[in-house]
Each structure stands twice: as C-alpha cells, then as structure tokens.
Amino acid sequence: MNQLAVFGNPIEHSRSPDIHAAFAAQVDVELTYNRILVPDNEFAPVAQRFFDNGGLGCNVTVPCKGDAWEFVKEAGENANLAEAVNTISLLPGGGFRGDNTDGPGLVTDLRQNLGWSLGDTRILVLGAGGAVRGVLGSLLQEEPSLVHLHNRTHKTALQLVDRFQSCMKPTGQLAAVSKDELEKDYDVIINGTSAGLADQAIDLPPAILGKDSCCYDMVYGAGARAFLGWAEGNGARATSDGLGMLVEQAALAFEIWFNKKVETEAVIRQLRQMETE
Ligand code: ATR
Numbered sequence: 014m015n016q017l018a019v020f021g022n023p024i025e026h027s028r029s030p031d032i033h034a035a036f037a038a039q040v041d042v043e044l045t046y047n048r049i050l051v052p053d054n055e056f057a058p059v060a061q062r063f064f065d066n067g068g069l070g071c072n073v074t075v076p077c078k079g080d081a082w083e084f085v086k087e088a089g090e091n092a093n094l095a096e097a098v099n100t101i102s103l104l105p106g107g108g109f110r111g112d113n114t115d116g117p118g119l120v121t122d123l124r125q126n127l128g129w130s131l132g133d134t135r136i137l138v139l140g141a142g143g144a145v146r147g148v149l150g151s152l153l154q155e156e157p158s159l160v161h162l163h164n165r166t167h168k169t170a171l172q173l174v175d176r177f178q179s180c181m182k183p184t185g186q187l188a189a190v191s192k193d194e195l196e197k198d199y200d201v202i203i204n205g206t207s208a209g210l211a212d213q214a215i216d217l218p219p220a221i222l223g224k225d226s227c228c229y230d231m232v233y234g235a236g237a238r239a240f241l242g243w244a245e246g247n248g249a250r251a252t253s254d255g256l257g258m259l260v261e262q263a264a265l266a267f268e269i270w271f272n273k274k275v276e277t278e279a280v281i282r283q284l285r286q287m288e289t290e
Pocket of ligand 1: 075139144145165206208
C-alpha cells in the first residue's frame, strides 16, 4: 500500500486526506493518507520515522514548510525561491526531494478555474509572511504589469521584495507599498495574511477596489470571510476563497508521487458540498 501523510501543527482539520482519497479513486491507485501532528521543532525526526517505516511521500503544511526545505537533499526552483517545501518525494538514488506546489496551485486556480487574467494585470498582494513567500515567484512568472506587496509591517514587505529581486531576474514590476502608496483599482487583490484566521479584518482603503477588481483569499472557509465580505461590500467584480488552490496544489503533489494527472473540478465541488452540509 502507498503510504502518504500530511505533516503540520495544527493538523486535525486538514482536508488533504479527503482530497487525495478522491484523486486515488479517479486513477485507481491504492493509498493510505494520514494526518501527522508535528510537535515544536520535531519535523525532521518525525518525517524521518515516517519514511523509515515505508512512507512514499508527504505534504507539509504550517508551520513546517521551512523545516521541510532544510530536510530535503534536493529541491525544485519554486521551493528554493520560497525556502519552503510542501511536497516531499523519494529520490531514486536515496534521499528526499522537496517541491513547492502552492504557487502553481494558486495560479491554476486563478487562471483556469476562476478565469481571472494575470498577464499584464495590476496585482496587489496583502501580507509578507510564509504564505506569500510561497507563491510570489509563480505570480511573477505570469508577467503581470505590476505586483505591489502591502504588509502591516512595511519593513517585512521591503525585505521580501529585496529577496525576490536578487533571486529572480531583477524585476521592475515588484514593489513594496505602504498604505499611503497603495494605488486605485487593482485588477487582482490576493490576501495572503493570516488575519482572517484570527477573525481580524485588515484595514484597507476601499479605493484599491474598482468595479472590475477580483479578490482572492488564500485561506478557505470561515477564515476567508472577513476579507471577501469586505471586498463584496465594496463592489468587487468577483471573489473566491482558497479552496481551489488547496485542491490544485494537491493535484500537483499527486502527480509528483504517481506521475498521473487528476481532475480537480469535481473534487472542488465535492469539498464545497461537504462545507455546506
Ligand atoms: P503565514 O505562514 O500564514 O504566512 P506568517 O509567516 O506568520 O504566517 O505571516 C502572517 C502574515 O499575516 C504577515 O504578513 C502578518 O503581518 P505582519 O508581518 O505585520 O505580522 C499578516 N497579518 C497577521 N495578522 C494580521 C492583521 N490582523 N492585519 C494585517 N496583517 C496581518
């Protein structure tokens, strides 16, 4: 049996086991997929034990993605840019490979599932923590005309921009903006802060929204309500939480482990249905 798992803390609410069970049924793969709680600073020994006991691969979520990047021998470009790994697989010659499918998962959800354009658009990203670091490279690769990064602590946004400017080919599109420097009518606004998880609203000027603005929260479910409610109340054209991103990043992880592509649309629908039941 193929043994997979997701590691994090907290972990009990993770939807990943349901998602991977649905993918496995589609392509006739047999697997077990468990949730594994990682005590503080224990990622490496807990992950090593899982693989020593026959694990085939794992997903990694908050707060272990940085530790997972340290743990692997080899990592993909997205993972190195983010210094964070959300998918670990076995290397043929021994050792572990780390990938980060969060950025491509977000981009797939925005473009394919929601039909929002990214190329040649003006994007505002809120937050400058781990979640944003994980997706910024993928957003920049879509060649938007600008990406503004706005964070409660402006210095952290400046540091993140500096890091990406030096890692990727220097890009004029990316800038950290303070509250006073926020522009009007962004095409796409992505909330990558954890404010909603703590039921906190972000203090934002409504002028950043125009009638064609699309607003996305990388969190799904209740944690996305504060930001998306604000966006709807201020006239956004479209809004979405991050459930599609969760399923798309999982589909890319599944493809890494089994070299099989899976359908995501029905799985997103199924999870939405479970949410309302
Ligand atoms: P994650 O891994 O979820 O990104 P993180 O690295 O701790 O978690 O980052 C949390 C992000 O949410 C940060 O950008 C944080 O802003 P600060 O850098 O100023 O701390 C942001 N954040 C959290 N609560 C917030 C709030 N109430 N209003 C605005 N931003 C908030």
